[in-house]
Amino acid sequence: MKLSMRTVAGALDLPVSTLDRWIRQGRIPIQRSGADAVFTHAALKKWAATHNLSFSLSGEKADDQAPEALDSLVSAMKRGKVYRRVFGADATAALRSAVDCIDFLAEDIRNELLEKLIERERLASTGIGKGIAIPHPRDPLSRPPEAPVITTCFLEPPVGFNAIDDRPVFVFFVLISPTLQHHLHLLSRLSFCIRDREFVAFLGRHPDALDLYSHVAGFEKQLDAL
Amino acid sequence: MIRLLKKLKYPGRWSLFRSDDRLLLIVFAVIVGICSGLAALLLNRSLETMLAWLHHYRVYWWAIFLPAAGAALSSLFLEKIVNEGAGHGVPEVIYAVSRYGGLLRLRSGFSRLISSCLTIGSGGSAGPEAPVVMSGAAIGSNIAQAFSLNDRQRVALVGCGAAGAIAAIFNAPISGMVFAIEVILGEWSTMNIIPIAIAAVAGTEVSRLLKGNQIAFAHRIFDIHFHDILACVGLAVFCALASVLLTRALRAMHHLSKGVALPLWVRAAIGGSMVGAIGYLLPYVLGEGYHAIHKAIEGGFSGGLMLVTAIALLKILATSLTLGWGGSGGIFAPCLVIGAFVGLSFHRFMAAVWSSVIWVNEGCFALLGMAGLISGIMQAPLTGIFLVIEISGGYEVIVPLIVVSTISTTLCHYLEPASFYLKDLVEQGQLLRPGTDARVLTDLSIQELLETDCICVHPDMRLADFLDIVKTSHRNHFPVEDRKTRNFLGMIHLDDIRPYLFDPAMHNAVLTGQLMNRHVKSVSLHDDLSDVLKKMNDDHIFSMPVVSDNRFLGMISKATLLDQYRKELMVQTGRF
Numbered sequence: 001m002k003l004s005m006r007t008v009a010g011a012l013d014l015p016v017s018t019l020d021r022w023i024r025q026g027r028i029p030i031q032r033s034g035a036d037a038v039f040t041h042a043a044l045k046k047w048a049a050t051h052n053l054s055f056s057l058s059g060e061k062a063d064d065q066a067p068e069a070l071d072s073l074v075s076a077m078k079r080g081k082v083y084r085r086v087f088g089a090d091a092t093a094a095l096r097s098a099v100d101c102i103d104f105l106a107e108d109i110r111n112e113l114l115e116k117l118i119e120r121e122r123l124a125s126t127g128i129g130k131g132i133a134i135p136h137p138r139d140p141l142s143r144p145p146e147a148p149v150i151t152t153c154f155l156e157p158p159v160g161f162n163a164i165d166d167r168p169v170f171v172f173f174v175l176i177s178p179t180l181q182h183h184l185h186l187l188s189r190l191s192f193c194i195r196d197r198e199f200v201a202f203l204g205r206h207p208d209a210l211d212l213y214s215h216v217a218g219f220e221k222q223l224d225a226l
Numbered sequence: 227m228i229r230l231l232k233k234l235k236y237p238g239r240w241s242l243f244r245s246d247d248r249l250l251l252i253v254f255a256v257i258v259g260i261c262s263g264l265a266a267l268l269l270n271r272s273l274e275t276m277l278a279w280l281h282h283y284r285v286y287w288w289a290i291f292l293p294a295a296g297a298a299l300s301s302l303f304l305e306k307i308v309n310e311g312a313g314h315g316v317p318e319v320i321y322a323v324s325r326y327g328g329l330l331r332l333r334s335g336f337s338r339l340i341s342s343c344l345t346i347g348s349g350g351s352a353g354p355e356a357p358v359v360m361s362g363a364a365i366g367s368n369i370a371q372a373f374s375l376n377d378r379q380r381v382a383l384v385g386c387g388a389a390g391a392i393a394a395i396f397n398a399p400i401s402g403m404v405f406a407i408e409v410i411l412g413e414w415s416t417m418n419i420i421p422i423a424i425a426a427v428a429g430t431e432v433s434r435l436l437k438g439n440q441i442a443f444a445h446r447i448f449d450i451h452f453h454d455i456l457a458c459v460g461l462a463v464f465c466a467l468a469s470v471l472l473t474r475a476l477r478a479m480h481h482l483s484k485g486v487a488l489p490l491w492v493r494a495a496i497g498g499s500m501v502g503a504i505g506y507l508l509p510y511v512l513g514e515g516y517h518a519i520h521k522a523i524e525g526g527f528s529g530g531l532m533l534v535t536a537i538a539l540l541k542i543l544a545t546s547l548t549l550g551w552g553g554s555g556g557i558f559a560p561c562l563v564i565g566a567f568v569g570l571s572f573h574r575f576m577a578a579v580w581s582s583v584i585w586v587n588e589g590c591f592a593l594l595g596m597a598g599l600i601s602g603i604m605q606a607p608l609t610g611i612f613l614v615i616e617i618s619g620g621y622e623v624i625v626p627l628i629v630v631s632t633i634s635t636t637l638c639h640y641l642e643p644a645s646f647y648l649k650d651l652v653e654q655g656q657l658l659r660p661g662t663d664a665r666v667l668t669d670l671s672i673q674e675l676l677e678t679d680c681i682c683v684h685p686d687m688r689l690a691d692f693l694d695i696v697k698t699s700h701r702n703h704f705p706v707e708d709r710k711t712r713n714f715l716g717m718i719h720l721d722d723i724r725p726y727l728f729d730p731a732m733h734n735a736v737l738t739g740q741l742m743n744r745h746v747k748s749v750s751l752h753d754d755l756s757d758v759l760k761k762m763n764d765d766h767i768f769s770m771p772v773v774s775d776n777r778f779l780g781m782i783s784k785a786t787l788l789d790q791y792r793k794e795l796m797v798q799t800g801r802f
Contacts (some may be wrong), residue, residue: 014793015673017674018670018674022797024328027798051796051800052795052796052800
């Protein structure tokens with residue numbers, strides 16, 4: 001396999017000018033073809049190994065370190081579904097009812113999730129005010145879902161949740177993410193939606209799933225346009 | 227035809243050498259070894275002819291001006307005709323190897339041969355070895371350039387040239403090899419050792435074919451006892467002192483001559499006439515002095531302790547007058563002469579003080595003194611040991627030889643940390659042996675370390691707009707440049723403006739021009755990397771902007787430098 005200067009420089013994570021100098025100084029194995037230097041993949045790999053240098057072509061690198069595609073809010077919400085008339089006499093009971101709704105998780109994982117949600121609430125309430133809470137575990141679950149999930153639960157009646165503004169919470173967005181990066185990404189998008197007063201009023205009307213998705217999709221469009 | 231020439235120019239493309247360039251280097255090593263061997267013999271023959279021709283005139287009083295004429299002609303030739311500096315040329319070869327991948331001019335292949343022939347042949351006190359080394363090295367370098375070889379291969383061929391020359395002139399292949407590796411290249415790697423060994427063999431064979439297989443300083447067999455070996459410690463001390471004296475005398479004379487406001491050739495003539503005057507009284511100090519060494523080693527040198535000591539001291543004076551004042555030649559042969567006479571003096575002194583002890587023949591001490599001087603002045607013990615073994619053809623002196631060479635080298639290193647050849651280069655910071663900090667920093671350039679992922683901002687931008695740029699950047703530094711002229715105005719570092727970033731009242735009230743640091747220290751693209759690092763260390767900063775012609779080109783940071791430095795070091799010190 002013959003490689004170009006730019007490819008080899010990229011594979012060794014060097015500027016082309018350094019590679020050019022190494023060729024002139026005879027520090028890197030090449031074969032000459034006309035005035036050009038020709039690199040062979042096998043020879044370079046062997047040379048890099050003997051010199052303790054990392055050598056990976058862009059293709060190999062892409063396989064190893066492909067940046068994770070971050071999901072949209074709507075997809076996560078669709079995966080988690082929307083539940084209405086979820087009942088809980090107090091905060092813990094409401095959380096238990098919400099976790100029971102997440103039926104795609106195995107029984108033991110649901111128990112783990114509940115424990116972690118309660119533990120998180122003990123640290124500080126996830127009730128962010130205006131009747132909205134975003135319960136989430138502090139650390140990822142032992143067997144997290146492959147893609148992030150947001151389960152929306154409209155509580156009836158609203159429950160006291162030690163929210164920041166002391167108002168009872170009427171909606172939970174239970175956020176379960178496989179990684180911290182997903183978690184922060186979705187949390188930031190959700191916060192953007194919640195900053196809008198009309199959206200909060202819309203949530204107060206306990207909309208159905210399709211209506212909610214279309215509203216959120218509208219916000220995401222705005223975000224993507226920024 | 228053109229195609230054939232093109233093919234010849236790039237031997238690396240021949241199928242024979244394509245898989246591994248070791249074979250290519252071996253073939254070229256043979257060629258370079260033969261050529262440098264021939265150059266060495268040419269100088270040797272020319273010197274013999276010239277000395278024989280001028281020998282008849284030495285009896286006349288005006289013969290004292292012969293070395294002056296030779297040194298003046300040599301200086302004129304170097305200065306006016308070939309435009310090269312005086313001296314012996316070895317530091318130039320070492321400098322070319324460490325700084326320019328062994329690039330030497332074609333004219334260096336013959337210039338020192340002619341100039342040193344004029345200086346030494348007329349009676350100047352210098353040696354032909356260093357000029358031959360320069361010549362051989364230049365031959366190797368130019369053959370490598372003609373065939374478009376890379377720097378590493380060219381350096382190996384420069385070493386081959388030096389090895390072939392020393393091997394041919396002394397009929398001593400191991401000395402040639404060791405000298406090239408220990409002194410010229412300063413790097414023991416199999417990639418270099420193999421071609422250099424082959425070139426040394428080629429040079430020796432050329433010498434043997436054309437001159438016969440002669441041992442330069444044949445001697446009788448020595449019967450060495452333990453007390454002789456003990457005495458070697460004392461001899462090593464005297465050798466080291468003589469080495470340091472010669473080094474300092476040469477440099478002092480050089481500085482003294484520099485201070486004289488006369489043309490170089492006149493200064494060379496002054497030095498030469500002083501040498502001529504000394505030589506008129508003591509002819510042993512003239513020329514390369516091999517005749518005197520023969521006598522010393524044979525053990526039949528007449529004259530007492532005072533005379534041999536005077537010869538050693540006057541040879542030091544004559545050599546420093548010849549070379550320090552502008553003559554051309556090396557210090558190899560003078561070192562051998564001085565060493566031999568230091569050995570003789572020491573032996574006679576010991577014999578006088580402990581007259582009841584049966585000492586080994588004084589020729590043995592002359593040999594040991596030669597090794598002591600060579601090892602001391604070059605700080606190359608192996609070269610001293612192998613040279614004396616080979617030129618004397620005797621292995622029985624190996625134990626005292628090692629003692630004298632190692633002690634002399636150590637003492638000299640203590641008194642003069644850099645050897646005679648390297649002293650100037652070390653003082654100028656130009657000794658760049660592979661794998662050293664200086665070499666890595668010299669090889670790397672700022673261009674190669676430039677980080678170009680900074681986003682430039684303009685001074686009329688509001689803080690709110692600047693924040694949008696901050697969101698998209700992963701750097702903490704933002705260069706500010708003029709919107710129209712694109713001239714670099716200053717830098718914004720997030721650490722400096724962090725308190726204002728989170729104050730919404732400031733977002734529309736402050737412009738980036740008000741936030742930037744206008745007095746930021748910058749470096750230019752062609753600055754020396756060691757100076758840049760010093761600036762960073764002095765100011766405790768981790769990155770600096772690179773600005774050329776008032777344009778921001780990028781940033782240079784310690785993090786990138788460390789990454790590249792490590793790669794460079796691994797490539798320089800790893801095996802190919």
